[in-house]
Amino acid sequence: MKFIRNIWYATMWAQNLPAGRLATVTVTKEPLVLFRDADGKPVALMDRCPHRLVPLHLGKLCSDGQRIQCGYHGLEFDTSGRCTHNPHSETIPAAAKVRAFPAVERHSLIWVWMGEQPAREELIPDFSAFDEDNNSRVSRRESIELEVNYQLMTDNLLDLSHVSFLHDGVLGHSNMVRGDIRVEQEDDTLYVKRSTPNVAPPGMFDLMYRHDGKPVDAWADMRWNAPSCMLNNAGVCPVGGKRTDGVYILGAHILTPVSEFRTLYHFAAVRYDNNISRTPEEQNEVVEKLSSLRRIAFEEQDEPMVLAQQQAQVNAGGLGSLQPVLLNIDAGPVRARRMLDTMRLNADSSAATAP
Numbered sequence: 001m002k003f004i005r006n007i008w009y010a011t012m013w014a015q016n017l018p019a020g021r022l023a024t025v026t027v028t029k030e031p032l033v034l035f036r037d038a039d040g041k042p043v044a045l046m047d048r049c050p051h052r053l054v055p056l057h058l059g060k061l062c063s064d065g066q067r068i069q070c071g072y073h074g075l076e077f078d079t080s081g082r083c084t085h086n087p088h089s090e091t092i093p094a095a096a097k098v099r100a101f102p103a104v105e106r107h108s109l110i111w112v113w114m115g116e117q118p119a120r121e122e123l124i125p126d127f128s129a130f131d132e133d134n135n136s137r138v139s140r141r142e143s144i145e146l147e148v149n150y151q152l153m154t155d156n157l158l159d160l161s162h163v164s165f166l167h168d169g170v171l172g173h174s175n176m177v178r179g180d181i182r183v184e185q186e187d188d189t190l191y192v193k194r195s196t197p198n199v200a201p202p203g204m205f206d207l208m209y210r211h212d213g214k215p216v217d218a219w220a221d222m223r224w225n226a227p228s229c230m231l232n233n234a235g236v237c238p239v240g241g242k243r244t245d246g247v248y249i250l251g252a253h254i255l256t257p258v259s260e261f262r263t264l265y266h267f268a269a270v271r272y273d274n275n276i277s278r279t280p281e282e283q284n285e286v287v288e289k290l291s292s293l294r295r296i297a298f299e300e301q302d303e304p305m306v307l308a309q310q311q312a313q314v315n316a317g318g319l320g321s322l323q324p325v326l327l328n329i330d331a332g333p334v335r336a337r338r339m340l341d342t343m344r345l346n347a348d349s350s351a352a353t354a355p
């Protein structure tokens with residue numbers, strides 16, 4: 001599988017990179033070691049010492065916070081990846097360097113630019129709803145590792161018609177199957193909007209809305225940015241009413257490919273239900289239930305189904321070996337894949353014409 005390189009990838013939630021610690025993550029098959037420098041800014045280096053090729057995360061961060069020491073033979077590398085100390089000689093070989101990747105902390109996440117072209121921070125998708133100053137409204141920021149291809153999981157998230165079956169009773173039900181679907185593209189951003197008017201609220205939103213099962217208008221609008229950064233606006237409101245009269249959730253669904261068959265899934269949610277009166281105990285109960293339901297949906301329902309889909313393709317000869325029948329509900333996933341294909345072609349074209 002060919003991964004897009006000149007783009008930002010979310011590696012972890014910023015809370016999981018405390019000062020003075022080394023963290024390791026693999027992105028598009030590239031092992032990275034991450035840490036914070038003396039000013040608290042994130043640093044990302046190739047997690048491989050050029051001497052014996054051992055992972056640098058098995059070493060330690062030097063006391064000045066500006067150098068990482070290999071745990072095998074003590075070579076030290078600064079935040080640019082340059083070897084600054086060879087304890088075995090006054091000479092430092094020219095090849096004793098580690099690739100450094102641009103790293104930025106934005107929207108409570110650590111983003112790393114994996115490509116050779118200059119990093120452009122304006123290309124980081126907007127997940128400002130999850131900024132640190134919104135802590136009182138943001139659920140737990142979590143990450144799980146899935147044994148599935150990131151594009152297959154993206155297809156799953158861009159086609160939310162499956163909630164009526166796979167997540168029946170929690171995120172959807174049988175009367176929500178035939179929703180109205182609109183696919184809109186604005187430059188490099190894709191929107192897949194689904195609405196189902198005058199239906200009973202699905203379990204999760206009935207819990208939030210306290211509507212006693214009365215009919216509502218429901219919606220689920222997914223925003224997609226390459227390669228697989230998604231923001232879902234989903235909620236319910238009175239039939240024929242305004243969305244602001246109901247409740248909704250902004251959900252971050254950010255997929256980072258580790259390898260062809262492994263994906264890091266970063267997720268969190270912001271609830272907008274301020275018009276519902278609850279005691280502090282009831283608020284905590286809702287938060288815990290929503291967090292639990294999300295993990296069940298991802299780990300016990302989505303992953304096994306997509307994993308079975310993946311295995312069927314692998315058994316038939318590999319990903320892409322089978323051409324699935326397309327339905328109207330596939331408009332969003334198909335458009336996103338075409339946009340990715342265009343990005344890959346443009347990258348190949350640029351590489352071919354480079355001096």
